[in-house]
Amino acid sequence: MLSLLIFLPLVGAIVLALAPLTKIEHLRTVALTVTSFVGFLSVLLFFQFDGAVATAQSVQQFDWFKIGGIQVSYDLGVDGISILLVVLTGILMPFVALSSYGHVNERVKEFLVWLLVMETGMMGVFLSLDMVLFYFFWEISLVALYFILGIWGGEKRIYATIKFFLFTLAGSLVMLVAVIAAIYGSGHTHIDRITEWAMALPVETQTWYFAAFALAFAIKVPLFPFHTWLADAHTQAPTSGSVILAGVLLKMGTYGLLRFGIGMFPEAAIAAAPLFMGLGAFGIVYGALLAMAQTDVKRLIACSSVSHLGFVVLGMFALTSAGLRGSVLQMINHGLSTGLLFLLF
Numbered sequence: 127m128l129s130l131l132i133f134l135p136l137v138g139a140i141v142l143a144l145a146p147l148t149k150i151e152h153l154r155t156v157a158l159t160v161t162s163f164v165g166f167l168s169v170l171l172f173f174q175f176d177g178a179v180a181t182a183q184s185v186q187q188f189d190w191f192k193i194g195g196i197q198v199s200y201d202l203g204v205d206g207i208s209i210l211l212v213v214l215t216g217i218l219m220p221f222v223a224l225s226s227y228g229h230v231n232e233r234v235k236e237f238l239v240w241l242l243v244m245e246t247g248m249m250g251v252f253l254s255l256d257m258v259l260f261y262f263f264w265e266i267s268l269v270a271l272y273f274i275l276g277i278w279g280g281e282k283r284i285y286a287t288i289k290f291f292l293f294t295l296a297g298s299l300v301m302l303v304a305v306i307a308a309i310y311g312s313g314h315t316h317i318d319r320i321t322e323w324a325m326a327l328p329v330e331t332q333t334w335y336f337a338a339f340a341l342a343f344a345i346k347v348p349l350f351p352f353h354t355w356l357a358d359a360h361t362q363a364p365t366s367g368s369v370i371l372a373g374v375l376l377k378m379g380t381y382g383l384l385r386f387g388i389g390m391f392p393e394a395a396i397a398a399a400p401l402f403m404g405l406g407a408f409g410i411v412y413g414a415l416l417a418m419a420q421t422d423v424k425r426l427i428a429c430s431s432v433s434h435l436g437f438v439v440l441g442m443f444a445l446t447s448a449g450l451r452g453s454v455l456q457m458i459n460h461g462l463s464t465g466l467l468f469l470l471f
Contacts, residue, residue: 130164135164142235150235180205198315210457274367275287300338335391339387356432380457406440
């Protein structure tokens, strides 16, 4: 089922890419059908999930290829954190596909293809248990949004796209360095094996790794002071792009902070907790003040996201069970409420 969740949208994208251009309504129907079926599968996976089991479930694993003698695996699984984000993605995407009927009237086929490719990337991020696979899907989702924003955005879409690209590229390159270092340092690509290796590192070494991962994910959240790309991207993005960005893509940053920052480098996370709690608390107030000053409603919602995600980071770095549960719950709350708010426009 996990492979279906990831690659069914990609199959749909290939079908759309090869379909005749003249049947636009048929193309929309295919996209809506694919996303709806993926949404159904995500809900089905949720009801099959056993919340009493701490380890990953529905695991799929086989050897993929080797890098310098290190085995890279096609390794998928779902746990208590990722299951909620998988369901969130699955539920929102049919609404995103449906919303395209009202505002995307040019190059429709290309738009729907990139929309489905993005769903493949987002599902892959949340379901990957292999570090190489995770990074692969991470980049796919960002590339898809780059084209959606750059082609179907507003009048200032080029400025917003370049700004988004530069911020995310900087974060991705820093994370790539950390990923390569972690893989060769541990001799493994499986996230659990790298975590075991990372937790045994001295605090000083953990700090460097944590800083690299945390920077990439803080840009994606976005956490103050890396928030400046968000309002421009939301304002210029088409409605479908804004829903995906607010509903799911921002959660990739908070998911990464929890999975890799805190999960892999706990000692460094404890040391950095006051800083992140301070940035989160500042972002709550600062984002709210920014929202109060806006006259454009889409920009207002975007600025409010800085405030809402500040609560997520604040709860996460409280490093308590209640704080972590509240942080994950707020990710889902924000994804649904903000995503649906953007559908109004």
